[in-house]
Amino acid sequence: MSGIRLLVGTRKGAFILTSDGTRKAWDVSGPHFGGWEIYHLKASPADPNRLYASQSSGWFGQVIQRSSDGGRTWETMGNKFAYEGATGTHLWYDGTPHPWEFARVWHLEPSLTDPDTVYAGVEDAALFRSTDGGQTWSELPGLRTHPSAGVWQPGAGGMCLHTILLDPATPGRMFIAISAAGAFRSDDGGATWRPINRGLRSEQIPNPTAEVGHCVHRIALHRSRPGTLFMQKHWDVMRSDDAGETWREVSGNLPTDFGFPIDVHAHEPETIYVVPIKSDSEHYPPEGRLRVYRSRTGGNEWEALTKGLPQRDCYVNVLRDAMAVDSLDPCGVYFGTTGGQVYASADAGESWTAVVQHLPSVVSVEAQVLP
Amino acid sequence: MIRVVLPAHLRTLARVDGEVKLEVEPPVTFGAVLDALEAAYPMLRGTIRDQVTRRRRAFLRFFVCGEDLSHEPAGTVLPEAVAAGDEPFLVIGAMAGG
Numbered sequence: 272m273s274g275i276r277l278l279v280g281t282r283k284g285a286f287i288l289t290s291d292g293t294r295k296a297w298d299v300s301g302p303h304f305g306g307w308e309i310y311h312l313k314a315s316p317a318d319p320n321r322l323y324a325s326q327s328s329g330w331f332g333q334v335i336q337r338s339s340d341g342g343r344t345w346e347t348m349g350n351k352f353a354y355e356g357a358t359g360t361h362l363w364y365d366g367t368p369h370p371w372e373f374a375r376v377w378h379l380e381p382s383l384t385d386p387d388t389v390y391a392g393v394e395d396a397a398l399f400r401s402t403d404g405g406q407t408w409s410e411l412p413g414l415r416t417h418p419s420a421g422v423w424q425p426g427a428g429g430m431c432l433h434t435i436l437l438d439p440a441t442p443g444r445m446f447i448a449i450s451a452a453g454a455f456r457s458d459d460g461g462a463t464w465r466p467i468n469r470g471l472r473s474e475q476i477p478n479p480t481a482e483v484g485h486c487v488h489r490i491a492l493h494r495s496r497p498g499t500l501f502m503q504k505h506w507d508v509m510r511s512d513d514a515g516e517t518w519r520e521v522s523g524n525l526p527t528d529f530g531f532p533i534d535v536h537a538h539e540p541e542t543i544y545v546v547p548i549k550s551d552s553e554h555y556p557p558e559g560r561l562r563v564y565r566s567r568t569g570g571n572e573w574e575a576l577t578k579g580l581p582q583r584d585c586y587v588n589v590l591r592d593a594m595a596v597d598s599l600d601p602c603g604v605y606f607g608t609t610g611g612q613v614y615a616s617a618d619a620g621e622s623w624t625a626v627v628q629h630l631p632s633v634v635s636v637e638a639q640v641l642p
Numbered sequence: 643m644i645r646v647v648l649p650a651h652l653r654t655l656a657r658v659d660g661e662v663k664l665e666v667e668p669p670v671t672f673g674a675v676l677d678a679l680e681a682a683y684p685m686l687r688g689t690i691r692d693q694v695t696r697r698r699r700a701f702l703r704f705f706v707c708g709e710d711l712s713h714e715p716a717g718t719v720l721p722e723a724v725a726a727g728d729e730p731f732l733v734i735g736a737m738a739g740g
Binding site: 306328329330331332333334347350351352353354373526 | 649651652655684687688689691692693694699701702722735736738
């Protein structure tokens, strides 16, 4: 029977949760790298036992870890993230120029085909790639040197490149998102980039429909239809059916369209999940009720999924990288909270169980099906 | 032989217990000690000094013989007591909660 491995990054270490295909009983391993912030860890689609982890600390900076045995043992890899050439400036919070400074790796995206190739999205926003299993890192500078970069500004969490989507159908095509610059697409393997933010509207910026400056929280796609993108923006849930050329709002009947994660059902490309949060100034569920919202129509029409989730006195948040799906049937859906719970649904969101309840604040969740 | 005391997280990262012991050719400057430390324990590269700027990380300080060397140039020669291994080179992390 297939197994499931959840890779959970928290403010105080990484945890690995495993179960068999029934997804009922879970084994918890960790903390790995106890006391360090683990923004993200993810497995290679080409080698399920090859894991990469971003380990960081305000004291000691960035460390990259790699496992070749599914997380039982780890090896410290290269951590030199040097911007290519002149770094230039972006805008600081107060609108003044600010030099690009590396802070941390937010997201690691292993290649779909090569276990030794992995992309890293970093703060201050840039995209790096390793082709030697994480030993050395090179920037793909076409993104950071895009003509619009001088007016990119950080969101409150820092100017982070937090989403990397590799298009499985179109060679060389990839999508990334930066808070608070927006979404970008490359069609040449990351050499050149262009903003794909047409149709986004952000009332918080001087020009609400500007080419860049949008606080995109997360984008997601379904492997079978990578030209369709779903986006949770600072406010608004958006959809594109032309690989990001144009976007339209699909918030529909959501109680609030502010939130962080968004994900797509593994087998139904029109079924998507979000976790609405009250507002940009109150990062917790409306009415203290933790509800995942699911749309089976690719947006606009949403239903609340509440069975097994706390429906009173709940004031946790679910961060942008903290939701994942598995590819079993029925599709498993998982998310972690800033309160340290990891919830799992083995029935596409109909019902939920807290797999663990008292971890450190959860930053990221990834799910992988094991052979 | 130089004795180096690391913060707990760096001992874990370097997989060492207690003090680190290093051989450093004279003159024993604190930059040479850090070079030797990073050569012996490559996983510590970037965790004490930034990999690109080579600057000391903001929340770390260096002490020897009760003196704060954090703001001294890397070429500063360490006291004989450190070079002889009688006193350790201390890498200290700022205290913090949370």
